[in-house]
Amino acid sequence: MSDSNEDLAAENRALRARMAWMLEQAERNHDIMMRHQAFDLEIVGATSFPELIGSIFSTLPVISELDSVTLSLVDEGDDIRTVMERLGVDFAAFPDLLFAAGIGQLDLGGEPKPLLGAYDARRDARRFPHAAPPLQSVAIVPLLRNRRVIGTLNLGSRDPTRFTPSLGTDFVEHMASIIAICLENVISNEMLKYIGLTDSLTGVYNRRYLDRRLLEEIARARRQRYDLSFMYIDIDHFKRINDTLGHQGGDEVLREVAGRIKRELRLSDALARFGGEEFVVLLIDADLDSAAFVAERIRAGISAAMIDLDGGVKVSVTGSIGVACLESTDETGATGVAADVVARELIAHADEALYQAKAGGRNRVIRYSGQ
Numbered sequence: 001m002s003d004s005n006e007d008l009a010a011e012n013r014a015l016r017a018r019m020a021w022m023l024e025q026a027e028r029n030h031d032i033m034m035r036h037q038a039f040d041l042e043i044v045g046a047t048s049f050p051e052l053i054g055s056i057f058s059t060l061p062v063i064s065e066l067d068s069v070t071l072s073l074v075d076e077g078d079d080i081r082t083v084m085e086r087l088g089v090d091f092a093a094f095p096d097l098l099f100a101a102g103i104g105q106l107d108l109g110g111e112p113k114p115l116l117g118a119y120d121a122r123r124d125a126r127r128f129p130h131a132a133p134p135l136q137s138v139a140i141v142p143l144l145r146n147r148r149v150i151g152t153l154n155l156g157s158r159d160p161t162r163f164t165p166s167l168g169t170d171f172v173e174h175m176a177s178i179i180a181i182c183l184e185n186v187i188s189n190e191m192l193k194y195i196g197l198t199d200s201l202t203g204v205y206n207r208r209y210l211d212r213r214l215l216e217e218i219a220r221a222r223r224q225r226y227d228l229s230f231m232y233i234d235i236d237h238f239k240r241i242n243d244t245l246g247h248q249g250g251d252e253v254l255r256e257v258a259g260r261i262k263r264e265l266r267l268s269d270a271l272a273r274f275g276g277e278e279f280v281v282l283l284i285d286a287d288l289d290s291a292a293f294v295a296e297r298i299r300a301g302i303s304a305a306m307i308d309l310d311g312g313v314k315v316s317v318t319g320s321i322g323v324a325c326l327e328s329t330d331e332t333g334a335t336g337v338a339a340d341v342v343a344r345e346l347i348a349h350a351d352e353a354l355y356q357a358k359a360g361g362r363n364r365v366i367r368y369s370g371q
């Protein structure tokens with residue numbers, strides 16, 4: 001082969017190798033793009049806060065080949081945390097979800113722009129509290145909604161060249177904007193859910209929530225064969241309290257009584273205000289004896305100490321309680337009577353027991369006996 005032929009062959013080989021490399025890169029980029037598109041679809045489809053957070057923490061590190069992904073959310077006044085906890089979100093399952101009391105705590109500097117560069121323990125350690133072994137480079141990307149910073153997406157890598165100040169930020173900004181939209185959506189949905197299910201005066205659940213929950217719990221109790229108890233609690237002579245203290249004073253009493261009832265309950269029990277001065281409690285896996293025991297504790301708790309009202313007035317309050325139980329051996333359960341019929345009956349039984357408690361002199365617990 002002549003020199004020029006050899007040159008041509010070498011050039012050809014080099015070109016082929018270069019093309020193969022480019023093809024490989026194109027395939028790799030395509031692959032990354034597809035994975036990110038799938039991730040976008042996954043998070044856009046998330047219908048709850050835990051589902052969204054779960055996807056971000058489990059999928060993003062894998063598709064982006066990152067060693068740590070954390071989220072810092074601005075939560076002024078602890079609203080997000082409080083509502084999510086009330087809706088049953090288990091924050092222990094998300095150790096990389098961090099909260100900041102204000103935007104200042106996010107340490108973003110003057111402008112909300114992505115910060116890319118070497119890991120700086122002083123600045124970044126609290127953003128990646130569980131990252132081990134140590135990270136080498138990080139990207140701190142603001143989550144923006146209508147130019148308002150709602151948090152940061154924190155990406156960490158052990159590769160020091162992964163995030164450098166000169167790297168373009170379009171890609172991470174795009175990712176953060178989708179995450180920010182999804183976060184805002186699920187947070188406002190959860191807030192609406194919370195508002196729709198709670199009583200604005202006392203903060204406990206409302207009747208709508210309890211009616212629905214009762215149906216679910218009846219179905220589950222029948223499947224898993226355990227007892228379900230229901231309690232009707234009514235503040236005694238509440239009209240008199242209202243008449244002497246005014247509506248405002250009556251409202252304060254309602255809030256305090258709700259708090260006193262709640263203190264006696266387990267996390268699995270559901271407390272709701274059914275309207276007026278009536279509260280109900282649904283006790284999961286509790287027979288009539290245990291429910292009556294809890295009811296007695298609630299009764300004692302309501303009247304244990306005088307209630308201090310705004311303006312220095314003190315008032316003593318008592319409550320009457322009716323308790324009923326849907327036993328796992330109950331015929332209605334076994335015969336497949338519709339859950340709503342069973343629910344109505346359970347409520348009616350507790351109401352009847354409450355009526356007897358009132359008729360018997362108030363400030364007492366009566367169990368529904370079936371006679």
Ligand SMILES: Nc1nc2c(ncn2[C@@H]2O[C@H](COP(=O)(O)OP(=O)(O)OP(=O)(O)O)[C@@H](O)[C@H]2O)c(=O)[nH]1
Nearest residue numbers: 234235236237238239240242247250251276277358
């Ligand atoms: N402050 C306040 N009062 C309410 C609210 N809803 C209902 N009430 C009042 O609760 C009182 C209920 O009174 P009654 O049902 O007659 O019963 P009671 O005075 O508690 O008497 P007993 O139940 O027989 O012990 C009425 O005066 C209602 O106006 C509320 O949201 N806030």
